[in-house]
Every structure is written in structure tokens, then in C-alpha cells.
Amino acid sequence: MSAPLLISLPPEATATLRRRAQAHGMSPATFAHLLLVQALRDPGAAAPAPDRAEARPAQPLLGPLRALLAVDLASAGSWDDLQERLAHHGYTFRERGGDLALYCLTTAARLCQASDLGWSHGELMRRFGVVFPGPAQDGLAHRALQNTTPGAHPSLFPELEDASDIILIEDD
Template identity: 45%
Template sequence: MHEIILKLSETTFAALSSVAKAEDVSIGQVIRDAINRDLSRREKAKTPVRADERLVAPLRALLADDFAYARDWDDLMHRLRKKGYRLAEAGGGLILQNHASGQRLCKGSELGYSYTQLLRKFDAPFPGHAHNALLNRIRYETSSSPAHDMR
């Protein structure tokens, strides 16, 4: 074991003493247990779900024209469906799924098209998406930007 020197306020020391006495252990043990719990929690903390780039790169190439040339959400969904894919809401964004199985393949942003970018492009929220207020914010930012005033 390594030994460290730890400075604590009187209040913290009194609280640790009380816990240690109630649990019939040393203050050091209370601190070690707390550190171990925190490290364990951090290890189990939710990590961002990222798709394997070896899967995403071919999908990005396959679907690039569909995202680039779609006129609206219906057109994009039709184009993706023809290739066996679909978009679905996930949190504040979109994910690409296998159309038949519903298996999650990657985030829309990993394909190069975030939900915000598609909102701007289509000027409409994804059908049924819970985050519709985002479009109003985008419209406000666009209308209040200096570039907008020069048109």
C-alpha cells in the first residue's frame, strides 16, 4: 500500500470519524472504500456509443448521395429504405438502422449528417422527433445572424 497525506476540514474529519465509529472501521478504511466506490462508478459510467469506423466508412460512401440530394425527410427516408436502411430518433439526434431488423448501425452524425444539419437542410423536424424546439432555435440563430441581414 502507498501512504498519502490528506488535509481535511474539521467538518469533514468529524463526519468521517462519525461514519468510521458507526461502522467500526478506521477513517482510512472509510476513505479507501469511498475512493473504490468512486473509481468503480467511473468505470461503469456510460460511454458514448460509437460505431466501428470500418462499418461507418462504407455506409458513409454508400449513402452520401442520398443525404446530399434528398429534398425533404420523406425523400431521404424513401432513398434509405430502397437501400435497406432507415433513420430513427435516438436521444437528441438520429441513428441509422437496418430497415428489416431495426439493428442500430451508427449515429447520423457519424455519417457526416447531424440532426442539426438535417434540420437546417430540410427546415423541418424529423417526423415524430421529440426535439422539435431545436428547429426554432436554428431559425432564430439564422435570422439574427449578420450574414442573414446582408441578403
């Protein structure tokens, strides 16, 4: 579970943190959070500065996050249940750009997309049978929920589901 952390820095360190965070396009809190996570992941290695120019976080940061949240993402039975499970770890989902983004509850830092964790927004909507609570993406919700049963995985070839005379052609 996440807990707030208060760090007192000398004025010159605070100024450097702000400059470097701005150069990477993020808030000082987000920049410090990512630096600490990277530094604590491998105590013997120097923490490289995170780069917000990348659309998604570095893979080393995603692996532990995926492992931490995998059971909760797979076991949740509803949006409310999922949000409660995420909050237990200090995270929450919010809509962002037609997908869901994972945010830290303590720092409000955007960490990754739901799809980076192995579950797309559409897959979760189909599983729960309802749109994500909040400003809904009507077109996405309609397409994702169309002709599906909550909890069921859609067929990759729906036009072949009722075909009884499928012919397999193999090369000699």
C-alpha cells in the same frame, strides 16, 4: 439493397451466439449482423467480436456505409425523400437521444448516428426547413430553425455579416 437472410445454426452455435450477444449488450440478430458485415469486409481476416461498449461503431464499418449513403444524404430534398432513399438501401432514420440514428430495416439494429455519416440532425432540419417527422424535439427544432432560410448554410459569424468596416490585424 438489403434482403432478409435466414441462417440455420446448430443449437450449440445458437446458444453461443446468444451468450456472446448478451455479453456485448445487443440482440443475437444485431451481433450476427455486425459479425457478418465485418467478416465480409475482408475475406482473409478473422472477424473480431463487435463491442457495444463503444458509443459508436468501429470506423471500418462506417466508411462503406458513408460511401453507400453519401449521394442520397446530399441529394434528398425532404425528410420523405431521404427516408425513401434510405429505405432503398434497407435503412431508416429514427430519433434517438436528440439526434437521428440509422437503423437497419431488416434487423432493426441501430447502426450509427446521422452525425457519424456527416450530417447532424440540426443540419438536416435546417436544410429541409422542417423538423424530423415524429416525436419532435421542440427546443432543438426551435434553435436549429431560428433565423435560417431552408437550404442555406448559417454564417459562422452572423454579427459580422453586415459589417462593412472589418479590420484585419496581422502580426509583423
